[in-house]
Amino acid sequence: MALHFDEAEFATRRRRLDAALEAAGLDGLLMFSQESMYWLTGYDTFGFCFFQCLYVDTDGTTALLTRSADLRQAQHTSNIADIRIWTDADGATPAGQLKDMLAALGARGKRLGVEYESHGLVAANGRAVDAALDGVCTLEDASRLVTRLRAVKSPAEIAYVRKAAELGDAAYDAALTEIAPGADEGAVLAAMQGAVFAGGGDYPANEFIIGSGADALLCRYKAGRRTLDRQDQITLEWAGVYRHYHAALMRTVCIGAASDRHVALHAAALDALREVEATIAPGRTAGEVFDAHARVMDAHGLEQHRLAACGYSLGAKFTPSWMDWPMFYAGNPWVLEQGMVMFAHMIIMDSDTGIAMCLGRTSLVTESGGEPLSKASLDLIVK
Secondary structure (H helix, E strand, O other), X not given: OOOOOOXXXXXXXXXXXXXXXXXXXXXXXXEOOHHHHHHHHOOOOOHHHOOOEEEEEOOOOEEEEEOHHHHHHHHHHOOOOOXXXXXXXXXXOHHHHHHHHHHHOOOOOOEEEEOOOOOOOOHHHHHHHHHHHOOOOEEEEOOOHHHHHHHOOOHHHHHHHHHHHHHHHHHHHHHHHHOOOOOEHHXXXXXXXXXXXXXXXXXXXXXXEEEEHHHHHOOOOOOOOOEOOOOEEEEEEEEEEEOOEXXXXXXXXXXXXXXXHHHHHHHHHHHHHHHHHHHOOOOOEHHHHHHHHHHHHHHOOOOOOOOOEEEEEOOEOOOOOOOEEEEEEOOOOOEOOOOXXXXXXXXXXXXXXXXXXXXXXXXXXXXOEEEEOOOOOOOOOEO
């Protein structure tokens, strides 16, 4: 089996899950989140775009219902012994076969949590599951139960995050080698992703974000490439990825020369990042971290140019997004704990002047506070 953790690590995770289920008054959990399955068993696939469910019970039961295409994937990448295949044919009703599996496993009448908030359970399948299990089991939304467990990383996971951070720095170095007047955005992307792959890393859970010129003010990837002008700006948001664990970074690089506005916005972003990183510590809330960001940005007169969130948790994530909970936004009461991995991004998009400035990196929450994992310079770079 291609497992990335040892048996002791997985056993500890199962004990933590069982304790959380018992504390929530649940007999078991219907997992639809690929992140949850990977965390608990090592199961590694993008087959969650189809119906699949991992059932775990506090009595020790573990059973996966999936498609035939993922049978060998589950056998090779996970420690799941009981793997069942739903009929992949016209008119197939996997939710009904899930009901049959649960009945065979003695789950009738039990109180089960369901990961409704998951890319692995589209609305149509969620309705089908509710209908199939009506009167069979009592279902309760437990979408954040494993998410909270995953948020605090073990030493073995932190080792992977540190490796991801090294790969993220390598990708930035590769980008800076390519960025110059006349450079093609595609060459920059190729160099960045190539550096991650060459270092033994993986695909990211979402596309690297790249935008130059007016597109430097965008926070999402879009199709299409352009060539950098003699004087230009390019915004990059990317992640080093290792064993699906992410360490994200963000930068705006100037080409040719940095305008006075670029310099001023970089100073504000750096001030805000420093204040945010000083607030990332055990016992502080995610809302307090956002407040630090907003306080500094607003003091620089940038309230209308900043975002309503300034970062989020990272870990082992699958498409379509590497973003995880909790997020830094106003009033979020989620308390940070030692072992969490948090990405802080200072995003300034000045649509009035067409100037962008972004600065971000990932930190590990340690006993003494936040530890930035990237060794890359925070200086404003002009190429």
